[in-house]
Amino acid sequence: MVKNLTCELIGTFALTFIGAGAILTTAWTGSPGLIGIAIAHGVVLAIAVSATMNISGGHINPAVTVAMLVTGRIKSGAALGYIIAQCAGATIAGLILAAVFNQLGPGGGGEQAITGAQAIEACKLGTPNYGAAVPMGIAILVEIVLTFLLVFAVFGTAVDARAPKIGGFGIGLTVMVDILMGGPITGAAMNPARTIGTLIGGGGATSSLWSQHWVYWVAPIVGGMIAAFAYDALILKARD
Numbered sequence: 001m002v003k004n005l006t007c008e009l010i011g012t013f014a015l016t017f018i019g020a021g022a023i024l025t026t027a028w029t030g031s032p033g034l035i036g037i038a039i040a041h042g043v044v045l046a047i048a049v050s051a052t053m054n055i056s057g058g059h060i061n062p063a064v065t066v067a068m069l070v071t072g073r074i075k076s077g078a079a080l081g082y083i084i085a086q087c088a089g090a091t092i093a094g095l096i097l098a099a100v101f102n103q104l105g106p107g108g109g110g111e112q113a114i115t116g117a118q119a120i121e122a123c124k125l126g127t128p129n130y131g132a133a134v135p136m137g138i139a140i141l142v143e144i145v146l147t148f149l150l151v152f153a154v155f156g157t158a159v160d161a162r163a164p165k166i167g168g169f170g171i172g173l174t175v176m177v178d179i180l181m182g183g184p185i186t187g188a189a190m191n192p193a194r195t196i197g198t199l200i201g202g203g204g205a206t207s208s209l210w211s212q213h214w215v216y217w218v219a220p221i222v223g224g225m226i227a228a229f230a231y232d233a234l235i236l237k238a239r240d
Contacts, residue, residue: 001081007056008082009089011048015060016093016197018044020126024097028107028119034183042176049168053158058168061191062086063220067151067228073159086193094201098125125202128187128195128216129209136212139186140219146178147190147223155231192217 022040026033032040049058057074059065062083069079104116114122130139150171157163157170164170175190182188189195195216199206 001078004056004078005081005085007052008059008085009092011052011056011058011060011089012086012193012197013089013093014048015041015045015191016090016194017097019194020094020097020198023123023126024101024116024119027123028101028104028114028116030108030112034180038176038179038183041179042172042174044172045175046168046172049158049171053168056082058158058171060086061150061220062193062217063147063191063224064151064154066221067154067224070225071228071232083193087196090193090197091200092197094125094197094199096201097198098201098203101125120202121205124206124209125198127198127202127206127209128189129212130186130215134185136215139212140215142182142186143189143215143219144223144226146182146186146188147220148227149178150174150190151224151227152231155228155235159231160236189216190220190223192220 019037019041022032022037025031026037045060048060052058052060057068059068059082065074065079065082065086068074069076074082098120101116101120104119106113106115107119108114130136153170153174157166158168175188178190179188187195195213199209199213
């Protein structure tokens with residue numbers, strides 16, 4: 001299990017460090033913006049999944065781990081270890097990002113230049129969240145659908161024995177397009193570890209987000225389980 005947990009920790013660290021880092025860089029300098037943020041998350045996840053899938057299965061997400069658990073592909077003790085490792089990796093990334101950006105001076109250019117610390121406050125260290133304009137029920141629905149699509153892609157490109165040998169490419173692409181749609185609405189988390197890592201790392205800047213944090217556990221896990229059961233029952237078992 002040591003090598004498995006190490007892979008899950010490093011993979012989730014990479015996703016959080018690069019993904020949230022792209023959000024922070026956008027807040028600090030004005031670029032790369034939503035498209036760049038989506039690409040950053042998608043590409044780094046594709047790399048992380050491809051690098052770890054032959055060892056740990058490349059979950060990199062508690063919602064994926066729970067989907068594997070409820071369909072009998074991982075035991076409960078191992079699943080708990082995976083989730084702890086994923087949250088630890090994301091939290092380490094969040095703490096390092098906070099340490100880095102808190103030391104940065106004004107970025108970008110012109111009169112609107114802000115410091116790294118102000119960027120942290122502006123984007124909550126890249127922590128997915130929904131604002132007052134988004135009803136809680138809509139936020140839950142969006143996260144369920146986005147995670148359903150992600151876990152369906154996991155099963156279709158990695159779990160199914162007939163899957164094309166493309167590593168984590170299809171999974172990363174799904175995250176990328178999910179962010180393009182859901183990023184402005186909920187932050188398009190699809191991943192409880194990714195959310196809690198920057199939530200903890202952000203400290204005071206993210207303290208107001210704890211009240212909605214349960215949404216980013218419940219909705220992705222529900223969406224992931226629906227996708228897992230649907231693929232298992234309607235595609236894999238129907239084939240058999």
